[in-house]
């Protein structure tokens with residue numbers, strides 16, 4: 001039995017792993033399994049795609065139809081975002097919402113209702129889903145399409161795979177005039193300026209900032225803010241991939257707090273072009289250029305802590321989190337701050353209008369109680385944690401952040417989904 005983990009390499013469990021190529025094969029596995037979890041490409045960080053028995057869509061990766069005129073794509077759930085971009089970009093189309101890696105399956109993108117650097121403008125991935133087919137635990141396949149049974153849509157988009165196996169999806173792509181973006185970078189001196197610039201740039205389609213979590217108190221919240229738009233020039237060619245891979249786990253001490261502080265200082269001091277034309281791969285998926293970068297955190301793995309807080313409290317909440325990190329001597333290198341727009345429609349979708357911050361911490365025995373202290377701040381300001389990154393939040397933290405949880409749970413109970421589809425996360429959170 002393979003030992004399987006999400007992208008954070010924590011936790012990992014022995015798994016009876018099933019793969020399928022056809023709907024018939026999927027159906028017989030779904031019908032026979034007393035309890036199962038669905039898996040895409042395991043790019044969720046924690047335990048949302050883990051259980052002792054798993055059905056993985058990796059081999060279920062086909063394109064049924066792509067209309068080059070309307071940008072409508074029909075494909076199976078195992079197809080990766082990168083696979084889609086590899087053929088649609090040359091026809092002038094792009095996915096409206098992409099996460100920070102293109103190694104995510106369409107099924108995983110819907111199940112987590114992923115957001116990109118443009119959530120403040122375009123919302124989540126599910127906004128661009130036209131229809132999907134879902135296999136229920138009794139083998140029945142139901143089709144959802146826009147204006148149909150809204151509850152099914154609200155429960156499935158962001159529902160972390162707990163309503164059924166997403167089989168195939170029709171998605172609306174968006175037109176682009178080039179595979180390149182004009183990127184602008186601004187360096188700020190502290191949190192107030194960071195928030196001001198992020199607010200001033202809210203009209204720019206793609207906006208993200210890297211925040212220095214090791215900055216000394218008077219520079220707390222200093223950041224490098226990047227904004228970008230696709231450029232209007234078809235003369236640029238479709239870019240080629242550049243990639244190398246981390247061959248094996250690095251020793252845990254490589255990402256010790258002193259190293260991270262030094263890396264943060266270097267990254268902040270690194271000169272960066274204020275304006276640059278950059279290809280979509282480098283802009284949207286810089287981490288994909290380093291295969292297995294998750295191994296730099298060592299065999300024990302790491303936890304990504306991502307939260308969102310409502311706009312009216314976001315500056316004070318993030319200040320308090322950054323201060324708490326200093327106090328706890330917790331340092332993160334990949335610290336990503338994003339503007340988030342209105343709440344997605346999914347009952348368990350993560351974004352809400354405000355600010356989201358994602359932080360990476362190497363796993364250690366004393367990390368979990370420290371994260372609970374961060375939870376208190378997030379919940380205290382009306383925020384919540386992202387299920388796709390989570391492996392440890394308590395039921396009370398979850399319930400405080402997700403007000404539709406009861407509706408979601410009842411939906412599962414009424415349709416025979418509960419107990420038949422479970423992840424380690426759904427069991428822990430009582431979903």
Ligand SMILES: Cc1cc2nc3c(=O)[nH]c(=O)nc-3n(C[C@H](O)[C@H](O)[C@H](O)COP(=O)(O)OP(=O)(O)OC[C@H]3O[C@@H](n4cnc5c(N)ncnc54)[C@H](O)[C@@H]3O)c2cc1C
Pocket residue numbers: 006007037038039040041042043044045048049057077078098099100101103104105106107108109111112113114115116117159160161162164165166167287388389423
């Ligand atoms: C480097 C990196 C950057 C990231 N950046 C972002 C980001 O910017 N924004 C963001 O929102 N997320 C981001 N993520 C998280 C990632 O987009 C989500 O976790 C996504 O769900 C992973 O998809 P997957 O195919 O790997 O699915 P998995 O990780 O295998 O599964 C994730 C969830 O989807 C369910 N699922 C998967 N396939 C199906 C299916 N066919 N039917 C039903 N349920 C299914 C699983 O049960 C599980 O609950 C990032 C992850 C990484 C590693």
